[in-house]
Amino acid sequence: MRSRRSTVAAAVLLLGGLLAGCQAAVPGTAGVSAADRQTAERRAEQRAAVDAALTALGQAPAVALKATVNGTEQQFRVTRGGTAIGGLPLEGRVVQVTAAGGQFYLQADADYWKAHAIDEGTQFGTGWVRSAGSELPFDPAARFAPAALADGLRKALAGLDRLGEPVKAKLPDGTEVYQLGTAPTVLRVSTAKPNRVVSFAPALLDPQAGPKFGTEFQVAALGGDALKAFRADVDAAVGGLGQPFEGLVQASAVVTNDKLDCKDFVGSCTTTVDVSNSVVGSPSSGAKSVVHITLTAEVSAESLGAQTCTAEADAEPYATIKLSCAVKFRLPNRTASYQVLSKPSAKAEVRAALDAGAVKQQVAADFAKLGG
Numbered sequence: 001m002r003s004r005r006s007t008v009a010a011a012v013l014l015l016g017g018l019l020a021g022c023q024a025a026v027p028g029t030a031g032v033s034a035a036d037r038q039t040a041e042r043r044a045e046q047r048a049a050v051d052a053a054l055t056a057l058g059q060a061p062a063v064a065l066k067a068t069v070n071g072t073e074q075q076f077r078v079t080r081g082g083t084a085i086g087g088l089p090l091e092g093r094v095v096q097v098t099a100a101g102g103q104f105y106l107q108a109d110a111d112y113w114k115a116h117a118i119d120e121g122t123q124f125g126t127g128w129v130r131s132a133g134s135e136l137p138f139d140p141a142a143r144f145a146p147a148a149l150a151d152g153l154r155k156a157l158a159g160l161d162r163l164g165e166p167v168k169a170k171l172p173d174g175t176e177v178y179q180l181g182t183a184p185t186v187l188r189v190s191t192a193k194p195n196r197v198v199s200f201a202p203a204l205l206d207p208q209a210g211p212k213f214g215t216e217f218q219v220a221a222l223g224g225d226a227l228k229a230f231r232a233d234v235d236a237a238v239g240g241l242g243q244p245f246e247g248l249v250q251a252s253a254v255v256t257n258d259k260l261d262c263k264d265f266v267g268s269c270t271t272t273v274d275v276s277n278s279v280v281g282s283p284s285s286g287a288k289s290v291v292h293i294t295l296t297a298e299v300s301a302e303s304l305g306a307q308t309c310t311a312e313a314d315a316e317p318y319a320t321i322k323l324s325c326a327v328k329f330r331l332p333n334r335t336a337s338y339q340v341l342s343k344p345s346a347k348a349e350v351r352a353a354l355d356a357g358a359v360k361q362q363v364a365a366d367f368a369k370l371g372g
Helices: 002-025 035-057 110-115 144-161 224-239 354-369
Strands: 063-067 072-079 086-088 093-100 103-107 128-131 168-170 176-180 188-189 197-200 216-224 250-263 268-281 289-301 305-315 320-328 340-352
Touching: 035 144, 035 176, 035 188, 035 197, 035 216, 063 086, 063 144, 063 168, 063 224, 072 093, 072 224, 072 354, 086 216, 086 224, 086 250, 093 110, 093 224, 144 188, 144 197, 168 250, 176 268, 216 305, 224 354, 250 340, 268 305, 305 320
Parallel strands: none
Antiparallel strands: 063 072, 063 216, 072 086, 086 093, 093 103, 103 128, 168 176, 176 188, 188 197, 197 216, 250 268, 268 320, 289 305, 289 340
8 A cells, every 4th residue: 555655646746747847838938028019010110111112112203313412402313214314423523414215425524534534535525425324333324213223222121230129310301211221321211101212322222333423312203293394304405415425436537638729819728628537436325326527727828827727527437528618818919929738637526326306206205104
């Protein structure tokens, strides 16, 4: 009997030990604290706001990006299809961009072109230059278009701290925003619905090249009357391009068969030459270009002095054209003969063969898809 009681007691103690172990495990499996739960809720609210803002940005017909350079605000506008106009901050200066009809045009000062070794042999000055956009850190018409911009910012979020406590800030105009990231890679999204992207750092899109565009762009979606005004401004910009330089092609000119014809008793002398040209490089995107020829003739005669005349014309690449220009001397009131000399020279510049009307039709098609 004793033996049986001992066995039963041992069993009871063992069972009690198992029950005690189960009871001790229950407190250790308690849920997250109230503070942690609130932080998680705030993070979820931020994620929802950012997602809604980026979705709205990607669906916008067009956007305006604003930046301040040396106290002056610059605006760059771009449609979903990549038509764009405006000024962009770049390395402390402003570069004007027009992207229309599948072509890209830049306008900058002479120092900019020299710094990028683009303006060898030709002074672009402040004229428009057709280019592939390779002089810029990246193609702004493509990377800043609404869908591409939203996609780029969404990818950049993976590198930002989204697990900590959401950071809110008040902008000078009173707008409350979520601030993701730290300088120089900051994304700001409004906290109020409908959520929108308020600003972003270009470095978010490209950590290496982005900072060259500056530290921040303010963002505004365009629609309605703003979209119509944008289209009118694009038409005006295309009309103002004139005959842009071709940035990726250089040309040289050779003068041959120069002739000088002077009219007796009149004093007029005409220089006629043949000018042939050759080119190096190819136009951007296979676009058509022409070679703009400028003839300069220095005509002089003993005791009559010297005069200069010029003439201009366009030629096909590798073609030869004939050019003439004339000067007129003031002859003394006596009979005499004079030996006249002419020294002609020619300069060749490759220009874009721009059909502004055709480009405007392509612009109209782009905006028609946007309802503008």
